[in-house]
Amino acid sequence: xxxxxxxxxxxxxxxxxxxxxxxxxxxxxxxxxxxxxxxxxxxxxxxxxxxxxxxxxxxxxxxxxxxxxxxxxxxxxxxxxxxxxxxxxxxxxxxxxxxxxxxxxxxxxxxxxxxxxxxxxxxxxxxxxxxxxxxxxxxxxxxxxxxxxxxxxxxxxxxxxxxxxxxxxxxxxxxxxxxxxxxxxxxxxxxxxxxxxxxxxxxxxxxxxxxxxxxxxxxxxxxxxxxxxxxxxxxxxxxxxxxxxxxxxxxxxxxxxxxxxxxxxxxxxxxxxxxxxxxxxxxxxxxxxxxxxxxxxxxxxxxxxxxxxxxxxxxxxxxxxxxxxxxxxxxxxxxxxxxxxxxxxxxxxxxxxxxxxxxxxxxxxxxxxxxxxxxxxxxxxxxxxxxxxxxxxx
Numbered sequence: 001x002x003x004x005x006x007x008x009x010x011x012x013x014x015x016x017x018x019x020x021x022x023x024x025x026x027x028x029x030x031x032x033x034x035x036x037x038x039x040x041x042x043x044x045x046x047x048x049x050x051x052x053x054x055x056x057x058x059x060x061x062x063x064x065x066x067x068x069x070x071x072x073x074x075x076x077x078x079x080x081x082x083x084x085x086x087x088x089x090x091x092x093x094x095x096x097x098x099x100x101x102x103x104x105x106x107x108x109x110x111x112x113x114x115x116x117x118x119x120x121x122x123x124x125x126x127x128x129x130x131x132x133x134x135x136x137x138x139x140x141x142x143x144x145x146x147x148x149x150x151x152x153x154x155x156x157x158x159x160x161x162x163x164x165x166x167x168x169x170x171x172x173x174x175x176x177x178x179x180x181x182x183x184x185x186x187x188x189x190x191x192x193x194x195x196x197x198x199x200x201x202x203x204x205x206x207x208x209x210x211x212x213x214x215x216x217x218x219x220x221x222x223x224x225x226x227x228x229x230x231x232x233x234x235x236x237x238x239x240x241x242x243x244x245x246x247x248x249x250x251x252x253x254x255x256x257x258x259x260x261x262x263x264x265x266x267x268x269x270x271x272x273x274x275x276x277x278x279x280x281x282x283x284x285x286x287x288x289x290x291x292x293x294x295x296x297x298x299x300x301x302x303x304x305x306x307x308x309x310x311x312x313x314x315x316x317x318x319x320x321x322x323x324x325x326x327x328x329x330x331x332x333x334x335x336x337x338x339x340x341x342x343x344x345x346x347x348x349x350x351x352x353x354x355x356x357x358x359x360x361x362x363x364x365x366x367x368x369x370x371x372x373x374x375x376x377x378x379x380x381x382x383x384x385x386x387x388x389x390x391x392x393x394x
Contacts, residue, residue: 034124041131045138052146059146063273064216070140071271072220075247079222084250086243087227133245141244141275150279153216156382165381166312167324168388173305173380174328176289180297181331188331190295191258199295200224203264206291207272210283213290217272217283222249224264230254239263242270256339261299262288278375281307285380302335304380309336311377 052059078085100122107118151158161169180186204221211218225248227233227241233252240251240263249267251260265284274280281303288300313321325333381388 031120031124034127038127038131041135045134045142048138048143052143059143060148062143063147067140067144067273068219071247071273074140075220075222075271078246078248082223082225084225084227084243084248085246086241086248086250087229089246137244140247144273144275147273147275149276150274150282151379151382153214156379157385158378158382161311161315161377161381163312163315163320165388166308166315166377167320169377169381169384170305170308170312170324171327172384172387173301173308174332176301177298177305177332178329180294180301181329183294186294191256191298191335194257196226196253196260199260200264202291202293202296203261203268203287206261206287206293206296207265207268210287210290216274217269219272221268222247222271224249224251224267226251226253240267242267247271256342258295258299258302258335259339261291261293261296262303265296265300276375278379281376282379282383285376286383302332304376305332306336306339307374307376308380311374 048062052062104118104122150156181188200223203224207217207221227250230252231254233239233241234254238252239255239259240249242249249264249271251263251267253260255263262284265287266280269280269283269287272283274283285300285304288296288303291297291300309321309325312324316324328336
């Protein structure tokens with residue numbers, strides 16, 4: 001097969017263009033270490049996630065044997081400082097992104113000879129940072145989403161909630177709140193206490209006491225840390241955040257003070273590897289209920305009651321729900337109204353966005369979206385099964 005001169009010249013032009021492109025991308029292809037690091041991080045992360053979701057017993061073994069290493073070393077390393085490293089890290093990351101974007105735009109306008117090098121450096125940095133964060137998250141959080149639930153660990157007979165069981169649970173929790181407020185040592189002023197240092201210390205002690213009853217909750221607990229920009233969290237409808245990157249239990253200290261004890265215990269439950277929201281919420285309830293502090297007891301039972309009432313609202317008619325609501329102690333109704341008003345005041349256009357993001361996050365970890373927060377009710381009903389059965393006999 002022969003080619004004429006025009007075709008030969010055409011193929012030569014194509015060859016030169018290909019060589020030119022290869023020369024342009026050779027700078028990128030030379031970053032082998034970046035690609036190796038990124039690929040290794042993502043491969044390990046994917047392997048861990050697949051094992052946790054498909055290999056029976058792997059997640060529980062990992063939670064018991066491997067995960068405590070991270071709580072011991074990373075948790076202790078970041079616990080010493082009073083401020084949240086997680087919050088500082090977010091602020092620094094945002095600042096760096098802004099600076100790099102502005103610098104890159106400036107180089108583009110100036111047509112700087114360093115523009116290409118700067119662009120590739122930025123891409124390498126983003127790739128390595130993202131891959132590293134994904135690996136850390138997989139090691140400290142993602143696998144634990146598939147561990148045995150606290151209901152399984154405690155051998156609770158968990159069943160789906162019914163309207164009747166929700167009604168009885170709500171009334172029982174209301175009775176428990178009344179019992180707390182009728183205690184001779186009770187003073188309503190503790191609901192407005194702002195001694196967060198005491199609450200933080202008491203939360204750690206409360207979780208340690210619960211750890212004596214359940215080994216998976218025993219051991220070291222880090223210092224809980226308030227978020228400096230807590231008002232922003234209130235606007236997003238967030239009470240607390242557990243950081244899997246720094247192993248910190250961060251809480252919103254802008255919320256009503258009597259909600260804080262439960263919130264801190266909830267985040268500390270995440271620290272122990274119980275990443276599912278229903279597990280962490282139920283553990284926080286148990287810790288608060290068993291605490292010698294009346295403020296903690298009130299905080300835990302009040303949260304449990306709100307979960308129960310929210311679930312009842314979806315199962316019962318308006319008339320049935322109002323019948324239960326009217327039987328609640330007057331002080332409880334006042335507090336529920338106050339919390340509702342506060343949430344409405346703090347609500348912003350970003351609240352729904354934050355809920356949507358949280359919903360996607362939970363589903364990405366094989367959880368039933370924000371509905372997973374409602375699963376705590378099933379655990380509460382199982383925990384109160386004997387008392388609910390007694391109600392059936394009356």
